[in-house]
Each structure stands twice: as C-alpha cells, then as structure tokens.
Amino acid sequence: MTEFSDTFEDENTFDSAGLRLTVNLTALTDNWKDMARRSGKARAAAVVKADAYGTGIEDAGEALYLAGARDFFVATVDEGVTLRLYAPEARIFVLSGIWPGTERRFFENDLVPVISSEEQLAFWMAVLADYGDYPCALHIDTGFNRLGLPMEEAIALADDVSRPASFSPVLVMSHLTCGDDHTSPINRQQLESFRRVSAAYEGIDSSLAASGGIFLGSDYHFDVTRPGITIYGGEAVTGMANPMRPVVTAEARVIQVRTVKAGEAVSYGRAMQLTRDSRLAIVSAGYADGYMRSQSSGGVPLRQVVPQGGQGFIAGRRVPVAGRITMDLTIFDVTDLPENSVRSGDYIELFGRNMPVDDVARAAGTIGYEILTSIGLRHERRYVEDEGAAL
The missing domain is CATH 3.20.20.10 (Alanine racemase)
Incomplete structure (x- = not known):
C-alpha cells in the first residue's frame, strides 16, 4: 500500500465529503423547549x-x-x-x-x-x-x-x-x-x-x-x-404552518456540470427528453443515501399523480431533478442559473433551511419522518450550535 506523508492527510473530512449532514443542536433543543412550553403543565x-x-x-x-x-x-x-x-x-x-x-x-x-x-x-x-x-x-x-x-x-x-x-x-x-x-x-x-x-x-x-x-x-x-x-424540525399537523426551526441540512457535492443538446435524453430509461440546450449538474447523492427515487422528474409512477418532482437548492435558487434518481447520483437541471454559477465541487442542498424536509417529502410521495430516518451511512456529519460554529 502506498504511504503518504502528513502533507496529504485530510484534516477536515466534512469540507471534502461527497455527502454531508449538518445538525443544528441549538435548533434541536429550542424545538424541544418550544414543545415543552406548548405542553403546559x-x-x-x-x-x-x-x-x-x-x-x-x-x-x-x-x-x-x-x-x-x-x-x-x-x-x-x-x-x-x-x-x-x-x-x-x-x-x-x-x-x-x-x-x-x-x-x-x-x-x-x-x-x-x-x-x-x-x-x-x-x-x-x-x-x-x-x-x-x-x-x-x-x-x-x-x-x-x-x-x-x-x-x-x-x-x-x-x-x-x-x-x-x-x-x-x-x-x-x-x-x-x-x-x-x-x-x-x-x-x-x-x-x-x-x-x-x-x-x-x-x-x-x-x-x-x-x-x-x-x-x-x-x-x-x-x-x-x-x-x-x-x-x-418536521411538520406535525396537516394544513398548519410549521412553527419549528429547521434542524438538519443535507448537502451533496456537484461532481460534474455538463452541457447537453436539445432532443437528447437524461438518465435511465430516457425518461426525460430535453426540449432545450441544457446545463446539468450531476451530484453525489442517490437513493442509497435516502434521496428517494420517487422524486425523479419522470419514469416513476408517482409523476402520474404529482407532476412536480424533487428539487435542490444551489446558487440562491431551487433547481429541479432531471430524469431518474439513481443509486449514487442525481442530476439537477441548472440551465436557468447564471453561467458559471454552479461548478464542480460546489454543494447543493437536498433538504434544510432552503428546502424544508416536508417539501422534499411531498415530492417523494411520503412524509418528513421517512426522509429523516432514511438518511444513509455515507453522510459526513457535523454538529453545530447557533450560527454554525462547529462543535
């Protein structure tokens, strides 16, 4: 096995992880205290x-x-x-x-x-x-x-x-x-x-x-x-605005951004046909990581009932899933974002502050409970308090 000097040691696995999960413990305990207050006596x-x-x-x-x-x-x-x-x-x-x-x-x-x-x-x-x-x-x-x-x-x-x-x-x-x-x-x-x-x-x-x-x-x-x-941080009552603070943010790294011509198809089964020249971001998350295949933009039964598939958040905007979600990878359509605003190595938010977990769940035809409890083992975790100071 090749041995590397200390120069090549990865000291911050979170910053270099393909998948990362941030848990805000202050938001977690604030939410518990809120529910304790609502519990009265x-x-x-x-x-x-x-x-x-x-x-x-x-x-x-x-x-x-x-x-x-x-x-x-x-x-x-x-x-x-x-x-x-x-x-x-x-x-x-x-x-x-x-x-x-x-x-x-x-x-x-x-x-x-x-x-x-x-x-x-x-x-x-x-x-x-x-x-x-x-x-x-x-x-x-x-x-x-x-x-x-x-x-x-x-x-x-x-x-x-x-x-x-x-x-x-x-x-x-x-x-x-x-x-x-x-x-x-x-x-x-x-x-x-x-x-x-x-x-x-x-x-x-x-x-x-x-x-x-x-x-x-x-x-x-x-x-x-x-x-x-x-x-x-999840919703508990149907039809009621969620008063809880978001606790968990899941992100995936953009592995590649590619340009694809109009008329070509995306992902398994060619379920999505492109109607315009497009820029696609391929990210390192799939259904093996709890990012459910049912959120695919096409080629899954749920799209016959709920037309809108999943979305992610990057460069200040929500962007849609393109084609079928696969085991390790998901494709997002970033065509509507400014040129060069998304690059390889950037991170897209799968759910969190900008993509509420229950919105993600609805696109998958499920509930926030399942999204949270399906988080895979490949996420590098970081626990923070308040404004993001790592513990």
Whole structure:
C-alpha cells in the first residue's frame, strides 16, 4: 500500500465529503423547549428512536438531556443502552417492550419496558417473580389497532387485587391514530377512551399526545407528552404552518456540470427528453443515501399523480431533478442559473433551511419522518450550535 506523508492527510473530512449532514443542536433543543412550553403543565419527554430521527442518538440525546429532558422514548433495547451513556439520570422507555433474553440489559442499564401485549405482560409477570420489583409502562390500545393491551383488559388489570405487588407501572400510555389531522372526530373518541384508562390508574403518570397531539390542546396533554418529529424540525399537523426551526441540512457535492443538446435524453430509461440546450449538474447523492427515487422528474409512477418532482437548492435558487434518481447520483437541471454559477465541487442542498424536509417529502410521495430516518451511512456529519460554529 502506498504511504503518504502528513502533507496529504485530510484534516477536515466534512469540507471534502461527497455527502454531508449538518445538525443544528441549538435548533434541536429550542424545538424541544418550544414543545415543552406548548405542553403546559405536562412534562415533555423526547422521542429519540430511529437514531434520533436520523440525527444521531448520541449527540442529539446528550443535547436534549443537557437542555432538561428527563424522559426519553426509544424503540429498541439497543437504542436504550446507547442513550443511557449520554442521559445518565434520565428515565428511558423502550417502546418495543421486553423479550426473553433481554432482561439483563434492561436491568443493567435501568431501562423501562413498555408492555404492549398479553404475551409480554405474562412474561413480565414471570420476570418480576424472579427479579422482584421493577418499573414498567403499559401501552393501551384506544383505537389505533397497532400495539397495545385491549382497553377493557387494561382497566380490569388495574383493579385486579390478585396481581403481584411487585407489578408497579410508572406510566400508562396510548397513541393517537389521527393526531396530525385536527378535524378528525377519532381524536376525541380516543381521548374519552384514554380518560377511562387514566382514571383506572389514578396516581400513575399518563401519556397520550405525541407531536401532533400536543397541538390539540391541554385536554390531550395529561402528565407526559412525547414530542418527536417536531423536535427535529418536521411538520406535525396537516394544513398548519410549521412553527419549528429547521434542524438538519443535507448537502451533496456537484461532481460534474455538463452541457447537453436539445432532443437528447437524461438518465435511465430516457425518461426525460430535453426540449432545450441544457446545463446539468450531476451530484453525489442517490437513493442509497435516502434521496428517494420517487422524486425523479419522470419514469416513476408517482409523476402520474404529482407532476412536480424533487428539487435542490444551489446558487440562491431551487433547481429541479432531471430524469431518474439513481443509486449514487442525481442530476439537477441548472440551465436557468447564471453561467458559471454552479461548478464542480460546489454543494447543493437536498433538504434544510432552503428546502424544508416536508417539501422534499411531498415530492417523494411520503412524509418528513421517512426522509429523516432514511438518511444513509455515507453522510459526513457535523454538529453545530447557533450560527454554525462547529462543535
């Protein structure tokens, strides 16, 4: 292998990366504080599952903990073990619950399992018989028909005098199926159902509202709220202007700018036929990096329903995707930008301050959650505060 002198060492991998991701931790914690304020008397937790929605559970979790978050929700025990290193005194709830073989990791890392089924409940009772008193949470189904103990069984359990004394839930929770749609009557129906559950577990914390539910008002807040997407700058309520600060900016390097004659075609399947002489910027991002193929300008089924494909932001303007997005590369049409305003080595914003993640999601036929949680492994990450001072 060829050895290079120190002269050739790359000291700043972010500046030279083909793909880079900037996470503004100040915006992240500001958004959490905003949701905590909107939660009124309820205590705001922080949902950091899926690698903190793609932002990095280590850095995001620590920032939220330092900002004052003391209740966290993760999806898996692995996420909980990682988060414990950065949130030492927090209460960490594991939404997927506890399974045989994971008990030691729960106990050693002080994680709280969320019990969501009769099978999990039976296993948990057996665990308590061996290990003694240990906290848990109960997830109750109030109409979502996803996870959750049946409501009537959960209420009966609260009144069951034969249940072990070591069974001591510290939280009962449910989840709104239409929290993003404030016109849905289902929200009120679930609220009334959950009030019955909460009353049955008097003296134990209750939690119903995630991000969208927080905006429904104080009736939905109970003791603990669970903001997730809003912390990371995404929209939570359909039809409402997004009040949150953008947190994540994804950029890709322009590898080449090429001139193509009118009448020629672009990318796989020749899905885009050029009607004018064009300048095309080929950038180092594709669907392997979470930049979804469904955003292609043509040649994908979504364009039959939503005519406008994806866009990026460069040289002060939005520019459209040209042709199909491929695994590692995307082509943008920069013809309408001034000559020489885009050069090889420049960076185009895929989403961020100038390209809101939910606008990008709509062009892909999805939601901001999926864009954030699909961020690939090839992004070089940088964490900043306030005006961009790198940490």
